[in-house]
Amino acid sequence: MTSSISVADTRMAHGPAPRAVLLDLDGTLVDTEGIWWAAEAAVFADLGHVLDDEHRSVVVGGPMSRSVGHLMSVTGTTATLGELTVSINERFEQLIERGAPLMPGARRLLTELAAYGIPTALVSASHRRTIDAMLRTLGPEHFAFTLAGDEVTRTKPHPEPYLTAAARLGADPAACVVVEDTPTGVASAEAAGCQVIAVPSLVPIESGPGRTVVGSLEELSVPFLRSLNTRIH
Template sequence: MNPAAVLFDMDGTLVDSERVWGIALSELAVHAGGVLSDAARLAMVGTSMSLSMQIFRDDLGQPGRPEAPDVAWLSNRVEELFSEGLVWRPGAMELLLAVRAAGVPTALVTSTGRRLVEVALKTLGRENFDVIVCGDEVGRPKPDPEPYRTAAALLGVPIGSCVAIEDSPSGVASASAAGAAVLAVPAELELAPVDGVHLRTTLTGVDIAFLAGLLV
């Protein structure tokens, strides 16, 4: 049997947007009079905007730096970069289209805010998702299970019959805690083996039959 739904993360899973975030964050650090460390940047992958900004301030040694102006600056810059077009991750577009062709419901479940997701959808295709859950539309973002539970509830399907596809530790933790079967394809960060999580190096070659097999 096919999954009841396939729940896709966005940044680093469907599109190579983590690289874009890295560019914008490095530029913001220079704007703030500092340099963002590689360790801090990697620690931000898959996290909420609030947590990312906390890591950013701590890394720059500016814990009292106001958050709102930095979020506005960063959002504007990322929007500019997203508008130039996003690059699909290997195999991601093919898998998404195959899932749609099979008639399986899909959701986009991302830590990114709605404003930037709307820009990314120009690449991803709004028509490819039945439900979109953004990071600023949930009370508790990833790694909390709320985003994935919300997506399944909106689709009207049991989360335990869904497959979630993720690339980051926080996303994997969110989907696993929600009760979905999880396919993890790391991008920026290495992922340690976790019981019940299926690891692959790429989405190339993954099809709906493979996803169905994860539920067995």
């Protein structure tokens, strides 16, 4: 289910802008979910295991420890979590050396948020080294800061990442809008008390209280966010 309110319908919206916009990275701003799966599949293939596509929906959007732990369980590999994590991250970085494709509307949205002076932060479950590799394509100048999964004690779906990001910006989580693409990320943002815009990638997400579901970042704009604030408050 997606929002029935289009960008065109919100151009005259006069609600307050969000205090901050907090954005997920993989599958939200950068089209990397397929690349992560390719990296995981390649590493496990090197160990003699073929990953069935049915496991993609289980590992998408989650922390590396959960995703790799699940794949270890279904394959019975003797490799350790630490070894696999290093290998998958290295393979992923090799695959995005020439750049990672942005999701439709991502660059335009970031440019518009900057033009309106709305503080923006990147909140990802990926590790710092991996985020920095993708920022070469995305552009670090678009964000007040970026927060990696290995820089918090508990990553998504725990609320700590979004609570930490809001605190660093001096913002009430309830005044922040989070943009996410997976149920894991949505759960983290909602547990932190943030408003959520979901742009589902591989796994469907239903709309709900305090949550708006759209089909693409191309539907988002600052007027849209203002109208969202008006409808929620």
